[in-house]
Amino acid sequence: MNDYGVVTAPGTLRIERLLPGPIERLWTYLTDAQKRREWLAGGDMELRNGGPVELVFRNADLSDGDDRPPAKYAKYGGEIRIRGQVTACEPPRLLSYTWGDEGSEVSFELTPRAEKVLLVVTHRKLATRGGMVSVAGGWHAHLGLLEDRLNDRPAGSFWATHSRLDAEYERRIPPA
Secondary structure, eight states: OOSSOEEEETTEEEEEEEEESOHHHHHHHHHOHHHHHTTTOBOOBOOSTTOEEEEEEOGGGGSSSOOOOOGGGGGGSSOEEEEEEEEEEETTTEEEEEEGGGTEEEEEEEEEETTEEEEEEEEEOOOSHHHHHHHHHHHHHHHHHHHHHHTTOOOOOHHHHHHHHHHHHHHHSOOO
């Protein structure tokens, strides 16, 4: 399995991870605000179609130690709130919701694989190549933190990882 996200259609990024199970455990890391805060963002989410979603990002708090964003992402150094709406919820296998005001949508699909779970994250309706590069680096870094949490490993630097991945996705994602 390739760790890097791939463009599967215009404006669509897909990234896969094979993570420790069981599926119910991974589902809680997607849906429980406290567990989600450990790797992505806290915030309330009503797990029903049409339910509101609020993601409260504090990326600097995700790392073990001091972690500051690079200049390109300086405006994301503090608390960021993104609102959306649940578009699909089929516990514990599928969760989809809209992502902020830009009109994009993210889906999480979970499939048991023996003692592990295949997590597929698909982010659709990304308006620009620059947005896709940023989202790819962000999801890759956040999913790395999720893997660390699930394996009881200390987290590295979110922003340093994101910066490295941002540069890599800048090379990997073809021009529009």
